[in-house]
Amino acid sequence: MREQQLLDRYTPPAAGPLKKVSLPPYEQTALDNGLPVYLLPYGTAEVVQLQMVYRAGTGYQPRAGLASYTARMMQEGTRRHSSLEIAQKLDEYGAWLGNDTTEQALAMTLTTLSSHLEKVLPLFQEVLESPAFPEREFDLMKARNLQKLQVQEMKTSFQARRYFGHYLFGKNHPYGMHLGREELMTLDLPQIIQYYQQYVHAGNAALLVVGNFEEAPLMQQLNQLFGQQPMPDTPAPVSQVLRAELVSQNGRRYHQLPGMQATLRLGHLGFRREHPDYYPMQVVNTILGGYFGSRLMKNIREEKGYTYGIYSAWVSLKYHGFLVVQTDVGNEYIEATISEVKKEMQALRQQPVPPDELELVKNYLLGKSISQRETPFQMAEILRASVMNGISFEEMDRKFEIFQQISAEDILALSQKYLQPDSLLEVVVGEMK
């Protein structure tokens, strides 16, 4: 029989040594007026991404939606061109203009083939510095998004995210705010224009350039476009988080929404991004629910079949952080799932992680760290996080050593210190009998 000649497939082959992929060096410089510029050549593809980042992310907004709608409205027309004309001009070059907001950043992003960079840059400058904020465009955007939100609000996952923030940080805390129909209804254009005037200017910005570009001609053009206007002499913005009152509640919170499944969001407060245990806790979280082979996934999906997927995250923002476990389960599995999540958190606090599992998770995290550095667009994200959170590339690279050196004893101690299965906030949105 042929089968007797089969290779032994019980023992995995040995892996070679892992090549460490350090973050590449970047150049930090400034335009004539002092606007900081970060230049990071990366990758072989002939593409380049520019991000103008303003310290005007969701952490700075006094009400939900302000940061993201300011960014969106900047793309809806300038004093010289309508929103359609801008889109068509970008299309001529196959270039993209995008916007997004994080806790710290309001970012406007231009992505283009390197060969067209010079031609599209003036339009980028126009969008950033002379948006017209047309009333009609705002009304249309608001109207269609209200209709989209009406659909979103019927989803258990959407409602669970809203309530989790409300209970964990407070409804009016920047980290707990949520943009639903109710909040969008009262957002108006004057608030947006005021936010733009207050936060979106050269004195509160940095420019990031990642990909393939020629430095000298680019810097010359950037100086012409962005480096001549004087810097407004305004004080650095203060995060609303520092002014907000944090009211955190735990315990079971039910919200009724008819359907076949419930969304569960379970968690508690954690710590800020600068905390020295940030990377070690990423290892703890990975074991708990951070990857497809995690304990929660093995238990609740692979052994019990309660869910299609269950994940946890240890999230650290600038001033606070939190643990969140999220899953969609059949309504009949709600109690059993919550109880199993608590058991898995307890187990991490009680028994050391077996060597095989620890080895696996370390390899997983190291491999993931490398694959997260693949494209210029990923590098732009990393550079932005570094600039906006004040975390250096050296500090970011330290995770390789941390992941390699962390022991089962460390993980036990970290779990005991930070995981709190007995005082979880348990948000349940679904159909309760």
Added chain:
Amino acid sequence: MPSNQLETAFWLESDRMLELNFSQEKLDIQKSVVIEEFKQRYLNQPYGDAHLKLRQLHFQVHPYQWATIGKEISHIEEATLDEVREFFFGYYAPNNATLVVAGDVEPARVLELAHKWFGDIPRRKLKKHPIPQEPPQGEARSMRVQGDVPLEAVYKMYHVPAHTERAYYLTDILTDILSNGKSSRLFQVMVKEKQLSPQVNAFSWGMHDPGAVSIDGRVVKGKTIEAYETALQEVLDSLQELTEEELQRVKNKLEATFVMQKTTILNKAMGLAISDSLGDPALVNTTAEIYRAISLEEVKQAAATYFAPSNCSTLYYLPKNHA
């Protein structure tokens, strides 16, 4: 995965191709997981089952009428261990597979490992199920469903040629003209100018056999389905006045997309695998050329042919208690 683990990938994949751990207990748990997946994706979302239903109207012969997951929960519940085993051995065979490896590797080493890990897996007798092809539709079809949804919605599917046909690329570029970005026709007319829809999307399903292009939209409260459909047909008819300029803009966007896609190894590997499944691995390098060569007349002709009402199946998704 990191390239130091190259052989681990070969080990895992070859073990998986050799044989799975077929046990009733494993199957029962996976069935339960997939039932939860079915609920999460299709039943517990507003409009979640729209395409499940529309596919059945659109494809009356071809198995594309079912999503991979099945038509309904009973399809999952009733799967037996024997059926699963038979399917596995009938299709997951070395003589029915292509292996693509991309990244930081030496070709000679990859070939060596391929021989080592896959060379000893016996060839299998493949299941030769001829796949019935969909006949021309002939006349417009429609169906109505009601559900717990806030807005009326209109889902349309049009028959388009197989991925191996040049005309497939024409229908693909048509979806870009219709709904890729803010300058696209559906966004400009349906969403902004006439405010009939908060959101309308055209997309190609990318099916291998003759398949489908979809145009899905919701209807703004207070506007009628009739007004929506009339305006949509006007947009489709207006494709006959497409200009070289507009076509060129769409092509430029595609051109840039190709370059950006190639920044990841995964996209490179997938592009090669899909090209191979279409019968020509070199397509991975020539697809951009196909799009570049598309002429204005061809696009207009394709629009007239494939967006004909007689080639379309429509599903109307209505809020419950709708009159």
